[in-house]
Amino acid sequence: MALSRQIFDTVIVGGGGSGLRAALQLAEAGHHVAVFSKVFPTRSHTVAAQGGIGASLGNMQEDHWLWHMYDTIKGSDYLGDQDAIEFMCRKAAEVVYELEHFGMPFDRNPDGTIYQRPFGGHSQNFGERPVQRACAAADRTGHAMLHTLYQRNVRAHCQFFVEWMALDLIRDYEGAVVGIVALEMETGQPMIFQAKSTILATGGAGRIYHSSTNAFINTGDGLGMAARAGVPLEDMEFWQFHPTGVAGAGVLITEGVRGEGGILLNSNGERFMERYAPTMKDLASRDVVSRAMDQEIKEGRGVGHEKDHVLLKLDHLGAEVINKRLPGIREIALKFANVDPIREPIPVVPTCHYQMGGIPTNYYGQVVAPRGASGSNEVIPGLYAIGECACVSVHGANRLGTNSLLDLLVFGKSAGDHLCQWLKSNPQHRDLPHDAADRSLERLARLDNAESGENITEVANAMRRTVQHHAGVFRTGKLLREGVEKIREVAERARNTAIKDKSRVFNTARIEALELENLVIVAEATLVAAEARTESRGAQAREDFKDRDDKNWLKHSLWYLEGSRLDYKPVNLQPLTVESFEPKVRVY
Amino acid sequence: MTTSMTREQERLRWRSRRGLLEMDLILQRFLDQHLTTLTAAEVRAYDALLQLPDNDFLDLAMGRKGPDDAALVPVLEKIRQS
Ligand SMILES: Cc1cc2nc3c(=O)[nH]c(=O)nc-3n(C[C@H](O)[C@H](O)[C@H](O)COP(=O)(O)OP(=O)(O)OC[C@H]3O[C@@H](n4cnc5c(N)ncnc54)[C@H](O)[C@@H]3O)c2cc1C
Numbered sequence: 001m002a003l004s005r006q007i008f009d010t011v012i013v014g015g016g017g018s019g020l021r022a023a024l025q026l027a028e029a030g031h032h033v034a035v036f037s038k039v040f041p042t043r044s045h046t047v048a049a050q051g052g053i054g055a056s057l058g059n060m061q062e063d064h065w066l067w068h069m070y071d072t073i074k075g076s077d078y079l080g081d082q083d084a085i086e087f088m089c090r091k092a093a094e095v096v097y098e099l100e101h102f103g104m105p106f107d108r109n110p111d112g113t114i115y116q117r118p119f120g121g122h123s124q125n126f127g128e129r130p131v132q133r134a135c136a137a138a139d140r141t142g143h144a145m146l147h148t149l150y151q152r153n154v155r156a157h158c159q160f161f162v163e164w165m166a167l168d169l170i171r172d173y174e175g176a177v178v179g180i181v182a183l184e185m186e187t188g189q190p191m192i193f194q195a196k197s198t199i200l201a202t203g204g205a206g207r208i209y210h211s212s213t214n215a216f217i218n219t220g221d222g223l224g225m226a227a228r229a230g231v232p233l234e235d236m237e238f239w240q241f242h243p244t245g246v247a248g249a250g251v252l253i254t255e256g257v258r259g260e261g262g263i264l265l266n267s268n269g270e271r272f273m274e275r276y277a278p279t280m281k282d283l284a285s286r287d288v289v290s291r292a293m294d295q296e297i298k299e300g301r302g303v304g305h306e307k308d309h310v311l312l313k314l315d316h317l318g319a320e321v322i323n324k325r326l327p328g329i330r331e332i333a334l335k336f337a338n339v340d341p342i343r344e345p346i347p348v349v350p351t352c353h354y355q356m357g358g359i360p361t362n363y364y365g366q367v368v369a370p371r372g373a374s375g376s377n378e379v380i381p382g383l384y385a386i387g388e389c390a391c392v393s394v395h396g397a398n399r400l401g402t403n404s405l406l407d408l409l410v411f412g413k414s415a416g417d418h419l420c421q422w423l424k425s426n427p428q429h430r431d432l433p434h435d436a437a438d439r440s441l442e443r444l445a446r447l448d449n450a451e452s453g454e455n456i457t458e459v460a461n462a463m464r465r466t467v468q469h470h471a472g473v474f475r476t477g478k479l480l481r482e483g484v485e486k487i488r489e490v491a492e493r494a495r496n497t498a499i500k501d502k503s504r505v506f507n508t509a510r511i512e513a514l515e516l517e518n519l520v521i522v523a524e525a526t527l528v529a530a531e532a533r534t535e536s537r538g539a540q541a542r543e544d545f546k547d548r549d550d551k552n553w554l555k556h557s558l559w560y561l562e563g564s565r566l567d568y569k570p571v572n573l574q575p576l577t578v579e580s581f582e583p584k585v586r587v588y
Numbered sequence: 589m590t591t592s593m594t595r596e597q598e599r600l601r602w603r604s605r606r607g608l609l610e611m612d613l614i615l616q617r618f619l620d621q622h623l624t625t626l627t628a629a630e631v632r633a634y635d636a637l638l639q640l641p642d643n644d645f646l647d648l649a650m651g652r653k654g655p656d657d658a659a660l661v662p663v664l665e666k667i668r669q670s
Contacts, residue, residue, distance in 0.1 A: 039605055047607035047642050143643050163602070185602060216612045217605050251610055331650060336613060506598040 003181070003437050005192040008034045008159075009423060011180055013166040013222060014201030015041030017142065017408035018387025020149035022199055022365070025416020027156035031423065034193065035153070036161045036182055038217055038511075042146045045203050045215045046408070049142030052117055052134030053099075053409070054402035055092035059113045060132035061124060065089040068133065070126045070581060072403060076396025077538035077548065078583040079235070079556070081572035084363040084392040088403075088410045095409040096135055104148045105137050121400045134402045145405065165511060166221065167440040169198065169229040169383070170432065175371075176381035177229070178430045181440040185511065188504025190440055196429055197382045197419055200226065200359060200367075201412070204388035205522040206239075209352035210461075210468035212250045213242060222389040224518025226359045227525070228439060231380065232369055232558035232567065234391040235357035236522065237530035238539045240399055241473050243289040245351025247309035249336040253348060257329055258282045260321065262314040264293065265345065266301040272310075287473075290350040291541050294474035297349070304347060311345035350473045354399055356539065357529075358391035360558065360569075365390070365415025370558070370567060377569060382430075384419065386411045393556065396571075397538020447513050453498030456513050463490045463516075467523050471530050476543045480531035487520075487527045488564075494520040525559040532566055533557065550583050597623050600634060608642040614649050618670040626663075633663040 010026055012019045015037035026033045037044065056063040069089040073080055100106055100114065107115040117134040124131040137144035153160075163185045170179045170192070179194040205220025206212040223233055244253040258264075263282050266272045276292035277284035284292075293310050302308050314322060314329075319342045322330055326341075333341045361367050362379070365386045371378040387408050394407055470483025494516055499509040535549035536542045558567040573580045593601070601623065604615040626634065637645060637660060647653045648660075649667050 039603075039607070043605075043607040043642060045607050048609065140643055143641060147641075186599075213609060215605070215607055215609045217607075249609075249613055251613070335650065336610070501593075503595070505595045506602055508598055508602050511602070 003190055003192045005194055006034075007429065008032050008193060008195045010034075010197045010199060010419060011036065011193050011195040012199040012201055013180060013225075014044070014203060014387065014389070015150075015160065015162075016044035016201060016203050016387060017046040017145055017149065017405060018412040019199065019201030020146065020153055021409050021412025022201065022386055022416040023158045024149060024153050024156060025413050026419060027153060027158040029420045031420070034159045034161055036164045036166050038163065038165050040162055041150050041160065042143075044146060045218055046142040046146050046405075048213075048215065049145075049405055050136070050139045051119060052136035052141050052402045053096060053405040054119070054122065054133050054400070055096040055135055055406065056089065056133060057093055057096065057114060057116060057135070059109060060116045063124065063131050063133060065092065066578065067124060067126060067131070068092065068122070069575070069578075071121055071123055072394060072400050073396075073581045074127070074586060075121050075398055075400035076394070077398055077586055078550070078554065078581075079393065079396030079537060079571055081393050082575040082580060083572050084394050086575040086578060087363045087414070088394050088406060091410045091414075092406055095406070095413060099145065099148065099409065102148050102152050105144055106135055107137060119401045122402075141405065165514065166202075166225065167443065167514065169225050170436045171229050172430055172433045174381075176430055177383040178432055179436075180225075181437045185506055188507055188510070190437065190444060192432070192437055194429055194432055195382075196423060196426055197384065199365070199384040199386060199415055200389055201385070201387045202389045204355040205519060206352045206355060208463065208467045208519050208523040208526065209239070210464035211245050211247065211349045211351040213245060213252055213351055213353045214250075219515040219519050220389070220522040221515065221518045222385065223359065224521045226367070226385070227521050227561040230560070230562065231359060231367060231383070232560050233357060233522070233525045234360040234556050234558055235393060235397070235529070236525040236559055237471075237533055237557065238356035238397050239352050239471075239526070240354040240356065240539050241286075241290045241350045242353045243286055243293060243350050244312060244348040246332065246337045247304070247347035247349045250351050251332055251336045252351070253312065253329055253332065253346060255286070257312065257314060257326060260314070260325055261317050262312050264289070264348075265311045265313055266296045267303045267307065268301060272296050272301070287539070287541065290473040293348075294350050294472050298474055298479075309347045309349040312348045313345040314341050315343055315345070354404065355388055356391070356393070356395040356397065356399055358389050359385035360556070361385050361390045361392050363392060363411065363414060364418035365411050366418065370569065384415045386415050397540060443514065443517070447497070447499060447510055448502060450496075450498035453496045454493045456497050456499065456509065456516055459490060459493045459497060460516050460519070462493070463487070463520055463523050466490055467526065471526050473541060474543060475530060475541060477531070477534070480527060483527045484531050487524050491520045491524055521561060524564060528564055528566060529557045529559050554583065593624065596631065600631065600638070603638045606642050606645075608646060611642050611646055611649070614667060614670070618667045621670050622666050629659075630663050633660045636660060637663065
């Protein structure tokens with residue numbers, strides 16, 4: 001089947017914060033840019049971010065980008081690449097002030113400067129004392145950022161393809177990326193978009209977990225596209241968890257609840273945190289609390305039919321305190337857990353929040369991968385990745401709060417800038433290969449022709465349960481090995497799905513089937529990489545290998561879809577201009 | 589369920605995919621209960637709600653605010669009750 005075709009300088013898959021920032025840089029320079037999004041751009045998941053954007057503006061106390069750099073490297077448990085981290089922390093003030101000039105309604109100090117909030121993990125003078133570094137717009141930082149960038153892009157004549165789903169990358173015979181195949185939801189028709197360069201900005205894949213704070217659209221499509229095109233996925237074993245998401249829903253209950261005196265109970269009604277953290281108890285750090293909760297569940301002391309959560313009790317605080325100090329929490333509990341915390345405990349479970357790994361890139365956003373037997377890292381011509389779907393890697397094994405929105409701005413802009421130069425030396429479109437759309441068309445044909453097969457919802461549930469149980473916070477070799485086997489069975493089932501509705505127009509079942517193929521790829525990468533990494537570092541906590549092992553594991557994992565194979569590459573410990581921060585034991 | 593849905597209903601279902609998880613969950617419950625029985629007027633009202641930014645829609649759905657347009661009230665009630 002010959003598909004119709006459109007031609008652009010650059011196609012950007014994703015209209016969240018990172019995609020819009022890159023688009024702006026290109027569109028304002030006069031390039032012909034197309035941004036694709038499954039949903040209206042300002043409804044991208046970036047809208048959920050509330051906390052803020054980290055930048056060492058020093059508006060509240062003295063601050064320095066080098067301190068921010070130190071906090072980020074320490075936070076990453078030394079798995080972050082120090083060149084990219086220096087680049088990001090040095091650029092932070094610039095991108096925040098730019099956003100201010102674009103019209104972002106930041107909170108302000110009485111003297112007119114941007115107000116900065118405190119946030120965990122940010123410090124003055126290399127860990128000496130906390131510093132206020134987070135720039136926010138009330139509790140709508142992500143929302144304000146998306147709206148500001150979107151308006152600006154419209155003004156710069158960036159072209160939007162809304163309610164389009166990108167299916168696959170097109171690579172030519174030399175391995176260069178020459179565009180994408182995308183599906184228009186309204187008609188169900190696929191089309192070829194030929195481009196000199198392609199940027200993946202599809203966000204995270206948090207929906208691989210049963211309990212996730214991510215919106216339903218976060219299905220890792222860009223990761224699936226990259227993996228199918230032979231690009232490895234980096235550090236996929238590292239996922240950040242929040243200890244208290246509402247069980248079965250994922251909506252977050254803030255740490256503040258435990259600060260006010262809320263306590264965690266297991267099925268015996270025991271306040272189990274007393275055993276894990278005798279001093280701090282329920283107020284221990286996020287990772288300690290998450291791991292303890294998951295261990296209670298794994299050891300059979302979970303609550304509910306499936307014994308898959310624990311309880312957060314706050315009725316002892318009394319109606320007055322709850323209504324006065326935690327009104328938002330009562331609202332959430334009533335709406336999403338169907339309990340009134342004034343009388344009953346809230347069912348909670350460690351909940352996946354952020355994906356540290358992703359498509360490997362350098363700090364220009366160019367996708368890099370080992371090439372040939374030599375294994376040296378090389379740029380894949382024409383392909384860029386930015387935002388949560390990319391792994392630069394500035395977050396390493398654990399992201400510092402507020403560094404993600406910063407990552408979107410810095411590397412979105414950096415990719416745009418780099419491309420403006422790159423397009424000068426690569427002014428021509430490369431030819432499309434003859435089989436340009438074959439992979440996508442085969443995927444669609446399989447779904448359109450399958451008379452019977454696995455049910456999408458059932459396979460998706462099996463995947464989420466498997467990942468939640470086997471690649472949760474509390475990990476052991478045995479759990480992970482079983483998980484790898486199970487996820488391979490799930491992947492096999494995902495190759496045999498069928499949908500009843502064969503129509504083309506707005507066929508959501510068809511879209512969900514295509515999304516599931518991407519999710520399952522990410523799930524397999526996560527389990528395989530986690531099983532192989534026999535150490536604990538950042539978000540990967542192994543019960544059978546409790547310590548960080550810099551001798552053997554100070555390296556990034558690279559997972560390939562073909563053969564579900566793993567490879568590794570060294571961490572870049574060399575910053576751009578300053579001295580290296582050598583790995584140290586991480587204590588807070 | 590899917591096979592009996594009209595294209596219009598499918599379109600509403602996709603547009604109910606939001607950037608905020610809270611909205612995804614609230615609208616999923618609403619659609620499961622009401623999608624196939626919405627009147628034409630309700631579809632129009634729901635369409636208008638879907639145009640709102642997520643945070644504003646969430647405020648309405650949680651009952652923190654009331655709608656400016658009275659025509660939205662019946663659908664909003666169903667969303668709140670779902
Ligand atoms: C509840 C919550 C609160 C957070 N708070 C903060 C915070 O305070 N500070 C902070 O720094 N970080 C925070 N984060 C993390 C941060 O919000 C995200 O990492 C970031 O917004 C991701 O942005 P993005 O541009 O990479 O992707 P997204 O905003 O997720 O956008 C992805 C885009 O890709 C599109 N897309 C995906 N697949 C396809 C496809 N196949 N075809 C076409 N388009 C596609 C989508 O439609 C969307 O437009 C928070 C996260 C959550 C869940």
